[in-house]
Amino acid sequence: xxxxxxxxxxxxxxxxxxxxxxxxxxxxxxxxxxxxxxxxxxxxxxxxxxxxxxxxxxxxxxxxxxxxxxxxxxxxxxxxxxxxxxxxxxxxxxxxxxxxxxxxxxxxxxxxxxxxxxxxxxxxxxxxxxxxxxxxxxxxxxxxxxxxxxxxxxxxxxxxxxxxxxxxxxxxxxxxxxxxxxxxxxxxxxxxxxxxxxxxxxxxxxxxxxxxxxxxxxxxxxxxxxxxxxxxxxxxxxxxxxxxxxxxxxxxxxxxxxxxxxxxxxxxxxx
Numbered sequence: 001x002x003x004x005x006x007x008x009x010x011x012x013x014x015x016x017x018x019x020x021x022x023x024x025x026x027x028x029x030x031x032x033x034x035x036x037x038x039x040x041x042x043x044x045x046x047x048x049x050x051x052x053x054x055x056x057x058x059x060x061x062x063x064x065x066x067x068x069x070x071x072x073x074x075x076x077x078x079x080x081x082x083x084x085x086x087x088x089x090x091x092x093x094x095x096x097x098x099x100x101x102x103x104x105x106x107x108x109x110x111x112x113x114x115x116x117x118x119x120x121x122x123x124x125x126x127x128x129x130x131x132x133x134x135x136x137x138x139x140x141x142x143x144x145x146x147x148x149x150x151x152x153x154x155x156x157x158x159x160x161x162x163x164x165x166x167x168x169x170x171x172x173x174x175x176x177x178x179x180x181x182x183x184x185x186x187x188x189x190x191x192x193x194x195x196x197x198x199x200x201x202x203x204x205x206x207x208x209x210x211x212x213x214x215x216x217x218x219x220x221x222x223x224x225x226x227x228x229x230x231x232x233x234x235x236x237x238x239x240x241x242x243x244x245x246x247x248x249x250x251x252x253x254x255x256x257x258x259x260x261x262x263x264x265x266x267x268x269x270x271x
């Protein structure tokens with residue numbers, strides 16, 4: 001670790017260490033919730049439903065994200081059960097959180113008579129924003145990095161000095177894969193936000209499906225550069241397999257709905 005690395009602990013509160021990771025995640029979640037509530041109101045959905053989704057979805061999603069990681073690192077956690085709850089040591093799998101949160105969203109929509117597709121459309125950009133911001137929590141923890149690289153390479157892609165210094169890990173400079181994922185997802189978010197309100201362009205469900213195409217594509221390539229991946233078996237990364245499945249499934253569903261489901265409402269017409 002570089003002596004100039006940023007401190008992952010923001011401050012101490014009554015002996016409790018407050019980590020930048022948690023602060024950054026919370027900030028991303030807050031902005032995402034505000035964005036989703038605003039969009040829900042435009043689409044004729046009571047914004048309180050977004051708050052209820054967050055109230056249940058965030059803690060359950062966090063548990064899902066942790067369980068997903070623990071399952072694929074089970075030998076370590078069986079030997080060190082006390083580490084299971086120590087999420088501040090790292091070990092949060094985004095896909096696990098998304099799966100758990102999606103289940104919460106489905107149950108909430110069914111109970112309240114809300115279109116699942118429409119709620120997914122509203123939530124997707126906020127989730128992507130959370131992922132963009134959340135990667136900077138990994139940056140503060142010096143995790144989710146890639147293979148060894150050179151100082152000259154990092155300088156050649158015009159990274160700020162503080163990012164370069166933070167990428168000096170275990171005696172070597174590393175590929176800032178957290179940054180690659182954050183950056184390319186930001187491009188995806190800008191595209192989705194730019195097109196979702198265009199009339200007669202996207203049907204209900206297609207904002208979400210656009211996210212489900214973009215994010216797995218980015219994650220597949222970035223995951224291949226990381227050195228801390230979870231593996232199904234040697235050489236086969238869990239996140240890359242799931243990324244391919246989601247990418248293919250999203251495209252297939254989009255095509256099927258367009259060809260076979262008649263009278264799909266336009267997203268912008270939802271009231």
